[in-house]
Amino acid sequence: MMKHILFIVSLGLGLADCVESQGVEPRPPAVEQALAIELTPIVTDGLRDPLYVTHAGDGSGRLFVVEQPGRIRIVENGRLREAPFLDISSRVRSGGERGLLGLAFHPDYRRNGRFIINYNRDTDGATVLAEYRVSDNPNLARQDETLLMVVPQPYANHNGGMVAFGPDGFLYIARGDGGAGGDPGNRAQNRQELLGKILRIDVDRGAPYAIPADNPFATGGGRPEIFAYGLRNPWRFSFDRKTGELWAADVGQDDWEEIDVVRQGANYGWRIMEGNHCFSPSAGCLMSGLAPPVAEYRNQRPRCSITGGYVYRGTRIPGLVGTYVYGDYCSGEVLGLSSTVQSAQGVLNRPQVLLSTGLKISSFGEDQDGELYVVGHAGTVHRIVKAEGYGQ
Ligand SMILES: [Ca+2]
Secondary structure (H helix, E strand, O other): OOOOOOEOOHHHHHHHHHHHHHOOOOOOHHHHHHHOEEEEEEEOOOOOOEEEEEOOOOOOOOEEEEEOOOEEEEEEOOEEOOOOOEEOHHHEOOEOOEOEEEEEEOOOHHHHOEEEEEEEEOOOOOEEEEEEEEOOOOOOEOOOOEEEEEEOOOOOOOOOOOEEEOOOOOEEEEEOOOOOOOOOOOOOOOOOOOOOEEEEEEOOOOOOOEOOOOOOOOOOOOOOOEEEEOOOOOOEEEEOOOOOOEEEEEOOOOOEEEEEEEOOOOEOOOOOEEOOEEOOOOOOOOOOOOOOOOEEEEOOOOOOOEEEEEEOOOOOOHHHOOEEEEEEOOOOEEEEEEHHHHHHHOOEOOOEEEEEOOOOEEEEEEOOOOOEEEEEOOOEEEEEEEOOOOOO
């Protein structure tokens, strides 16, 4: 298991870079210090290709870690339990961008024991959305599943994978554009396709689900499950606990990674646009009616792929409250977008580096208190904490 050397870069290095190349004024030291974070290890051994961490909302304090090959593991009292909560690895086709990709506990999990997972099935790689339940043992799920939705995948990549319940109690589902490169089937713009979208369904009504009455195409014009479209591969999204806003990070094609605040019925532009830039056609594209990202950055090395995170609403890092914390899979940087910066500068195209970790950041996650975690694909989970002694 590789050892990760974690060090604080905070805004020091990031700003130095900005000042050199852009002539940007450095921030006041107080702001830097308020945003200074570091990582504390939660699990550094025993995980295989983790992709996500979350909580069950049941007051147990447990963390649930999704392993790409098809297992869900429990961290309880700081210890990784050996026996998985769920192991469906025999049903999962894993590797590359496929595998067990998403997990969402029902908002009423404490009473009904229901949770939703999203994976690529072993037979044909199609994306399966399914419901599972806990057994009489709170640390062990039942193996039987209720299928909610199966979506064929034309290519191996861009499977999306995030699932989460919104503040409205509906289930939101991230669907990539089906893969290859450049969305060859133009699926993200096709409202008759479920790929390249964020979907929204009601898993408490209907069989196997119902369509929320105010979904944009509930009565026609597209597939009724669609909540928003024109997305390439919204690998991770989240809801701001305070505002209810849906923040999605859409992985870019050749040049631009982007962050979208996703609104009902909006078209986020792919493949017409990549970030704020024409993609197809490469110039003179018609941008009217397309929702621009709230931020973008170039995916030049060492950056390669945005990993969406969370607007921080925890209590342990007061200076970070309200900042959208996200990262890049290749550079290992934890990045931040603060709402004040966003409103002051409009579209921000230089990410604010909060921390360089050396991790392959596959995901972020929240515990029940809203504290944030970073998942390293090589097998780690760390908690984001306030940098102690910073500036002393
Ligand atoms: Ca876009």
